[in-house]
Amino acid sequence: MASSTKVLVIGSSSLVGSHFVETFGDKYDISAIGRKNIFGDGKLLSSFERIDLEDRERLAKAIRSSDAEFVINYAAETNVDACEAESGNEKGHVCLTNSEAVALMASVCKEEGKRFFQISTDFVFDGTNGPYSEDDPAGPINSKIGWYGYTKYLGEVKLNKIAPQGSCIIRISYPYRAHFDLKTDFARNIIDLYRKGKLYPMFEDQIFSPTLIDDVSNAVDFLIANSAEGKYHVASKYPTTPFLFASELISTFFGKENEAEVKRGSIVDFNKVPGRAPRPVRGGLRTDKIQKLGFLPKTFEDGIRTIFKASTSLGH
Ligand SMILES: NC(=O)c1ccc[n+]([C@@H]2O[C@H](COP(=O)([O-])OP(=O)(O)OC[C@H]3O[C@@H](n4cnc5c(N)ncnc54)[C@H](OP(=O)(O)O)[C@@H]3O)[C@@H](O)[C@H]2O)c1
Numbered sequence: 001m002a003s004s005t006k007v008l009v010i011g012s013s014s015l016v017g018s019h020f021v022e023t024f025g026d027k028y029d030i031s032a033i034g035r036k037n038i039f040g041d042g043k044l045l046s047s048f049e050r051i052d053l054e055d056r057e058r059l060a061k062a063i064r065s066s067d068a069e070f071v072i073n074y075a076a077e078t079n080v081d082a083c084e085a086e087s088g089n090e091k092g093h094v095c096l097t098n099s100e101a102v103a104l105m106a107s108v109c110k111e112e113g114k115r116f117f118q119i120s121t122d123f124v125f126d127g128t129n130g131p132y133s134e135d136d137p138a139g140p141i142n143s144k145i146g147w148y149g150y151t152k153y154l155g156e157v158k159l160n161k162i163a164p165q166g167s168c169i170i171r172i173s174y175p176y177r178a179h180f181d182l183k184t185d186f187a188r189n190i191i192d193l194y195r196k197g198k199l200y201p202m203f204e205d206q207i208f209s210p211t212l213i214d215d216v217s218n219a220v221d222f223l224i225a226n227s228a229e230g231k232y233h234v235a236s237k238y239p240t241t242p243f244l245f246a247s248e249l250i251s252t253f254f255g256k257e258n259e260a261e262v263k264r265g266s267i268v269d270f271n272k273v274p275g276r277a278p279r280p281v282r283g284g285l286r287t288d289k290i291q292k293l294g295f296l297p298k299t300f301e302d303g304i305r306t307i308f309k310a311s312t313s314l315g316h
Pocket of ligand 1: 054
């Protein structure tokens with residue numbers, strides 16, 4: 001039974017946002033805006049309005065006329081290498097989606113007294129000094145960042161300027177879940193490649209904090225309940241490397257005896273490939289702030305066990 005709390009989700013067809021709708025469609029009265037309605041006329045969404053975020057007039061009108069108290073934006077241009085092709089173009093689709101549309105959402109939410117939640121990324125950091133806390137300066141501080149990360153960073157800066165109160169930025173990192181037909185996340189990609197015997201070497205020199213998507217949905221629910229404002233990181237309780245993550249993943253899904261098949265690689269060479277967006281090397285997110293508030297993100301080992309259990313029960 002839906003509560004009377006009304007939530008407007010922007011980007012309900014996304015890997016991360018669709019999980020919130022699936023998990024909390026019964027708890028909240030959720031309406032959505034986006035290009036694609038993957039939930040049909042079912043029970044999870046009370047309404048869906050088809051809008052491209054570049055249509056600023058319709059976007060502003062839809063938020064203004066919504067009776068939702070909370071607006072959560074999951075929509076973004078997320079293909080980091082494709083974003084790189086628009087590098088430097090502040091009038092391009094990537095910047096309009098990841099930055100200008102966010103500024104518009106923040107400004108309309110402020111005018112209308114709605115609380116605004118923006119989902120962001122560890123790619124706003126240059127990856128020279130992680131794992132990062134919410135207080136660490138983002139943007140290209142010691143090194144350049146890719147266009148995806150830069151436009152998400154610009155979105156954060158604009159949001160902070162427009163609506164420092166009544167809004168929340170939730171940064172996540174390498175999100176993964178048990179199942180989603182429309183997009184393969186990096187954990188399921190590792191599993192698929194391993195099954196095909198095509199798993200490439202996994203970086204042992206990159207620090208990252210993969211985020212269980214179940215934790216993101218639960219954290220959004222928790223932050224709504226706590227009327228939270230400001231920045232929060234939601235990620236694995238402590239950071240790891242892709243090599244250790246993949247080893248744990250293969251061991252859990254295929255047995256400990258297969259763990260040794262995961263080979264070691266280096267991100268340094270990967271980041272040198274021209275046209276590819278640079279990935280944070282010493283990246284990762286610290287989660288002490290949200291833990292102090294009372295939300296405990298899972299460790300990556302628990303996250304892997306969670307998707308394994310769910311995949312087994314789904315028959316995948
Ligand atoms: N995936 C990651 O590795 C990662 C890591 C850290 C943070 N994040 C952040 O987490 C959030 C969700 O990411 P995700 O990977 O779940 O996203 P995703 O699966 O790539 O989906 C992107 C969403 O944005 C919508 N969208 C993109 N451009 C749009 C436009 N011009 N107008 C309307 N809708 C548009 C898409 O709609 P259509 O389905 O109709 O195209 C889709 O709902 C994003 O803010 C992202 O920056 C993601």
